[in-house]
C-alpha cells in the first residue's frame with residue numbers, strides 16, 4: 088500500500104492553495120515563535136545586565152530611573168545622594184563591596200562613568216582584555232564596544248550620551264577644557280550597555296565638576312575610603328551585600344533617612360509586569376496568530392472536502408480501502424501543516440534574531456535570541472494538533488457517498 | 496456470476512431504477528442500451544456496489560459482499576463514463592493506481608502497463624493524463640480496468656469519445672480481454688458496433704429494463 092503517488096498528485100493539483108496554506112501557517116507560527124523567543128531573550132539579557140547590581144542606593148525619586156540609569160546607562164539627571172554614605176557602607180560588615188556610579192559626561196557619544204577600579208572589574212570578576220584598569224586620576228578604561236584606541240587622549244564634555252561613536256555638535260561646546268583622559272585598557276564584552284561606556288575614576292568626575300577629589304590630599308590613592316571633609320554626592324551607589332539577609336536588611340535601612348534602596352532585579356520584574364503595552368502586543372499577536380492558523384486550517388478543510396470529493400470517490404470506486412484514502416488525505420494535509428510549522432519556526436527565530444539585533448544596536452543590551460526548546464515544543468504541539476485536526480477531512484473523505492461524488 | 500435481484504433506486508420522489516433483475520454469468524458479454532437519463536450509469540454503479548439500492552440486492556457468486564471495496568479491488572475492472580483519471584498522474588501511473596491499494600504488487604506491473612497502453616495506441620505512457628485528448632484518456636481508463644484481468648468488467652460508454660475506427664478497435668480489445676479471462680462483461684453503450692458484438696443487449700427506458 089503506497090499512498091505517496093496520490094499525495095504528490097494531490098499537492099500538484101492544489102499547488103497554489105498548498106503554497107498559501109504553508110505561508111499562512113508559517114506566518115502564524117512565526118509570530119508566536121518570534122514573540123516567545125524575543126520575550127525570553129529580552130528577559131534573560133536584562134537579568135544578565137543587572138547581575139552585578141545586587142542592591143542600588145540613590146536619592147529618593149523614581150526607582151525605574153535609577154535602574155535605567157545605572158544598569159542600562161539610559162542616563163538622565165538624577166538627584167544626588169550624599170557621598171558620605173559610601174564610607175558608611177564600606178565600613179558596614181553586611182557589605183562585601185560598594186562602589187559609586189557617577190555620570191553626566193560624554194565622549195564621542197559614549198557615556199563616561201565614574202566609579203572605582205573594583206567595580207570596573209565587576210568585583211574582581213572581569214580582567215581587562217587589553218591593557219589594565221585605571222590607576223591614576225587621568226586614566227580611562229573602555230567598554231568592549233567603544234571604538235577608541237588604547238593610548239588615546241580624550242576630553243569629556245558635559246551632557247548625556249548621544250549616538251555612540253558620533254560626537255554631538257553640542258559636545259564641542261560643553262567640553263571640559265583642560266581635562267584629558269589617557270586610555271589605558273579595554274574590558275571584555277559583557278553583553279550589557281556598559282560595553283559602550285568609558286570608565287574613569289570617580290575622583291576625576293568630581294574634580295572635573297569642581298568638587299574636589301573626595302580625598303584629603305591630592306593626589307591620593309584612588310577609591311575607598313574617601314577621607315575629605317565633605318565628600319561630593321553621587322547619583323547612585325551599587326552595593327554587593329554579604330548575604331541575602333544582609334541585602335534585605337540594608338535595603339530596609341537605606342529606604343529611610345533621605346535615601347532610596349532597591350533590588351534592580353525586582354524592579355525589572357515589576358517593570359515587566361507593568362509593561363501593559365508589551366502585554367497588549369502579545370495578546371494581539373497571539374489572537375492574530377490563532378486567527379491565521381484557524382483560517383488556514385479552515386481553508387484546507389474546505390479545499391479538501393469540496394474540490395477533491397470526486398478524486399477520493401474514484402479511489403474508493405477502484406477498490407481503495409478506507410484506510411488508504413484516510414492515509415492519502417491525512418498525510419497530504421498534515422505534511423502541509425508540518426511544513427508550515429517548520430517554515431514558521433525558522434522564520435520566527437530569524438525574526439527574533441533580527442529584533443534582537445535591533446535592540447542590541449539601540450541599547451547595547453546583547454539580546455541573544457537563540458532558538459530555544461520552548462518554541463520547538465510549541466511547534467511540535469501545533470503539528471500534533473494539526474495532525475489530529477487533519478483526521479477530520481480525512482475521515483470525511485472516506486465517508487462521502489461514492490456514486491454521488493462521482494457525479495459531482 | 497453477477498446478479499441484480501429486483502433492484503430499485505429511488506432518490507426522493509424520483510425512481511431512477513425500477514425493479515431491475517439482471518444476470519451476467521462469467522464469459523458472457525451483456526450490453527445495456529437506452530436514452531440519456533434512463534438510468535444506465537446508475538445501474539452500473541449499483542452493479543459495482545458504489546450505490547446501495549433502495550430495494551433489492553446485488554450478489555456475486557450468489558452472495559452479498561460485506562466488503563464492497565475489497566470486492567471491487569479483487570473482482571471488478573471499472574470504466575467510468577467520464578474516465579475519472581487522476582490528471583496529475585501519468586497515464587501509466589493511472590493504469591497502475593489500483594495496485595497501489597493492494598498489499599502486494601504483482602510482478603512487472605509497470606512493464607505490463609506499458610505494453611497494455613501500447614496495445615491501446617498510447618505511445619507516451621509517461622505523459623500526464625490531464626493533457627491527453629479525450630480519446631486517449633478513454634483508452635487509458637479502459638487499460639486501467641482490464642490490466643489485472645478482473646473476473647467482472649463494468650464499462651460505461653467505453654467508446655463514446657472515440658472515432659468509429661478507433662472505437663471499433665478498442666471495443667474489440669475490451670471484448671477480447673473479457674473473453675480471454677472468461678470475465679463477465681457489462682457494457683453501457685449507444686455504439687451500435689459495440690452492441691453488435693455483445694451476446695445479449697437489453698434496453699433501459701425510464702429505469703425499467705425491456
Ligand SMILES: Nc1ncnc2c1ncn2[C@@H]1O[C@H](COP(=O)(O)OP(=O)(O)OP(=O)(O)O)[C@@H](O)[C@H]1O
Nearest residue numbers: 491506509511530531532533534535536537538576
Ligand atoms: N443522486 C441523484 N440525485 C438526483 N437524481 C439522480 C441521482 N442519481 C441519478 N439521478 C437521476 O437519475 C437519472 C438517471 O441518471 P443516469 O446517470 O443513470 O443516466 P444515464 O442513463 O447514465 O444517462 P447518460 O446516457 O446521459 O449518461 C437522471 O435523470 C439523473 O438526474
Ligand SMILES: [Mg+2]
Nearest residue numbers: 535536537576
Ligand atoms: Mg450515464
